[in-house]
Amino acid sequence: MSGPLSGLRVVDLSRILAGPTMTQILADLGAEVIKIERPGRGDDTRQWGPPWLLDEDGNETREAGYYLAANRGKYSLTLDIASREGADIVRELVRDADFLVENFKVGGLEKMGLDYASLKAINPRLLYLSITGFGQTGPDAAQPGYDYLIQARAGLMSITGHEDGDPGAGPMRVGVGICDLQTGLMGAVGLLSALYHREKSGEGQHIDVALLDTQVAGLVNQGFNHLITGRVPGRTGDWHPNLAPYQPFPTSDAPIVIAVGNDTQFQDLCRVIGREDLAGDDRFSTNPQRVKNRAILKDEIAARTQEKPAAYWLDMLPNNNVPACPINTIEQVFEDPQVLARGMKIELDHPQAGSVPGIANPLKFSDTPVEYRKAPPVLGEDTEDVLTRVLGYSADKVAQLKTKGIV
Secondary structure, three states, rough: OOOOOOEEEEEOOOOOOOHHHHHHHHHHHEEEEEEEEEOOOOOOHOOOOEEEOOOOOEEEEEHHHHHHHOOOOOOEOOOOOOOOHHHHHHHHHHHHOOOEEEEOOOOHHHHOOOHHHHHHOOOOOEEEEEEOOOOOOOOOOOOOOHHHHHHOOOOOHHHOOOOOOOOOOOOOOOOOOOOHHHHHHHHHHHHHHHHHHHHHOOOOOEEEEHHHEEEEEEEHHHHHHHHHHHOOOOOOOOOOOOOEEEEEEOOOOOOOOEOOHHHHHHHHHHHHHHHHHHHHOOOOOOOOHHHOOOHHHHHHHHHHHOOOOOOOOHHHHHHHHOEEOOOOOOHOOEEEEEEEOOOOOEEEEEEEEEEEEEEOOOOOOOOOOEEEEEEEEOOOOOHHHHHHHHHHOOOHHHHHHHOOOOO
């Protein structure tokens, strides 16, 4: 069966990560995503290598891993939208489109006649989503926004890293573009919510989503802890500010994470490690007391866990109601039996490399499964197809546009 969004068309003017992540989700769910890229250069992340995809002879292509991570299932149309003819082609595509996604600076598309007000006049049912660093309003609306800047400004880095006083302490960036990823996910929620509204009202609308807003919302318990106490959360390193024990513990060979979420799990932990007395100790019998006395508790637990290897504890603990897991490298993640059983590693046919690996969409539908129809396209791979199949252009007209440098 087709994906749940089969039949919807997306005009994708976004690049880098937040927008492409969002539109890749839509493509996985069955939507037709037409990715519009600058002729000769394309999405900025095409140049964000190494590493590069290797062709069938083991030679480097110019397909960067960063680009490949967020552009599966799309149709690449190279188009100079700054030209009158290029902007006209976008308007033609929008006429029958459902979604338009863009991440230009505020007002950047207005001079081309590609802003929401202009395109709404062509297609009143259009759902138009704008991604910016700081939103369409406010004193910093015109400023460019990148994930690293937002991690810093939204407070995420202030609560990430080694605990103050430890070696290497200080603000630290999260290892992936988490602000971009969260914004892409929130944008997808926004578009699908607007789609439901359109089904009831027949009306399209403009959705304004900002990286800063998204990451401020993403502070969740840490942000709320501050709001209700006035205290400023700091870095806690490898331990959780609201739960204990909830951190790595040493074993005789490799550290593991033990994540106790309630008193019953703590009692089971104490039984497995042969320290039932800890469960009855007033300093540790409830989570608030364990949080208060976490340092003492850590030492008591670590004295037992380091007596045996990680494999022993990773067998004993989960089988006795105590959440625990290894601290995997990325290589180990893609060898993890559970990850493989869930189909999270995929392969797609690729015109240069023969095949390209991919990370699957995590959604599992019972009746409308996720679709992986094509690998991330090489630059301009689908230009002729989109112009002829979607817009009905003749081969001669496409050739003329190429001669002019429009496509």
